[in-house]
Amino acid sequence: MEKMKKALIVVAKWPKAGMVKTRLCPPLSHEQAARLYRCFLLDSFDMYKQLEDVDVIVSYFPPETRDIFKSSTPKNFILLEQSGADLGEKFIHAFEYSLNHGYDLVSIIGSDHPSLPVAFVRESYNLLEKPETDMVIGPTVDGGYYMLGLKALHRRVFQDISWSTNTVFTETLERAGEAKLNVASLPVWYDVDDGDGLRLLYNDLKELRNRKSGHPERTVRFLTEHDIKALLSS
Numbered sequence: 001m002e003k004m005k006k007a008l009i010v011v012a013k014w015p016k017a018g019m020v021k022t023r024l025c026p027p028l029s030h031e032q033a034a035r036l037y038r039c040f041l042l043d044s045f046d047m048y049k050q051l052e053d054v055d056v057i058v059s060y061f062p063p064e065t066r067d068i069f070k071s072s073t074p075k076n077f078i079l080l081e082q083s084g085a086d087l088g089e090k091f092i093h094a095f096e097y098s099l100n101h102g103y104d105l106v107s108i109i110g111s112d113h114p115s116l117p118v119a120f121v122r123e124s125y126n127l128l129e130k131p132e133t134d135m136v137i138g139p140t141v142d143g144g145y146y147m148l149g150l151k152a153l154h155r156r157v158f159q160d161i162s163w164s165t166n167t168v169f170t171e172t173l174e175r176a177g178e179a180k181l182n183v184a185s186l187p188v189w190y191d192v193d194d195g196d197g198l199r200l201l202y203n204d205l206k207e208l209r210n211r212k213s214g215h216p217e218r219t220v221r222f223l224t225e226h227d228i229k230a231l232l233s234s
Helices: 030-048 063-072 087-100 118-128 168-178 195-203 205-210 217-225 228-233
Strands: 006-013 054-061 078-081 105-109 135-139 145-150 183-185
Touching: 006 030, 006 087, 030 054, 030 063, 030 118, 030 217, 054 063, 054 087, 063 078, 087 105, 105 118, 118 135, 118 145, 135 168, 145 168, 195 205, 195 217, 195 228, 205 217
Parallel strands: 006 054, 006 105, 054 078, 135 183
Antiparallel strands: 105 145, 135 145
8 A cells, every 4th residue: 555645734934023922922022922932933843853754844924034944944844935815725725735746644733832742743644544534633722723634625624714713623623514524633732822821831841841752942941041930920
């Protein structure tokens, strides 16, 4: 049996102060939030390059940062400029590109959950390989999702979604139901978008320090060097 080609699309935005992670301000300053997101981004690249038999596609924004992303990503990563009026259109564009380039199993993931176990990413492909599975989704504690996998382009799951709200996961499942897709779920995890997410990340600091696989080195260093506990308490 021929081996299935796997792609992981990483959605990324260049960390410019005032343009990324603004919901972390306060407790962080805009400069600190940008530096922290840069840690998330580079740690995710390090983690995903360890995936066996998975090609990584970085869906980047804004367009003028291509050269910066090229110098910041492993040489075998593929760069794809984001295209679309909203998040749904951008996701459709990224999936369309990947499936049209011969990938059989495609998952899309954000870059704002540095504590996510890499085993969850591997599991998304294990689930997608099953003939009965049409879609895989990883829900977040705030009502969104951190990952979504497909083996065919089902545009409906990205349409009429109230992006950046606590109904994204529910609405996506509703769209999948309309398309009559068989959906498999990954474990619930969290994004670091606001103070609550930052608190969860800080509480995981000890576990992250001891993690042997998928250790987010830069994120751990940032949390260690900054008095995050005091910032969260202020």
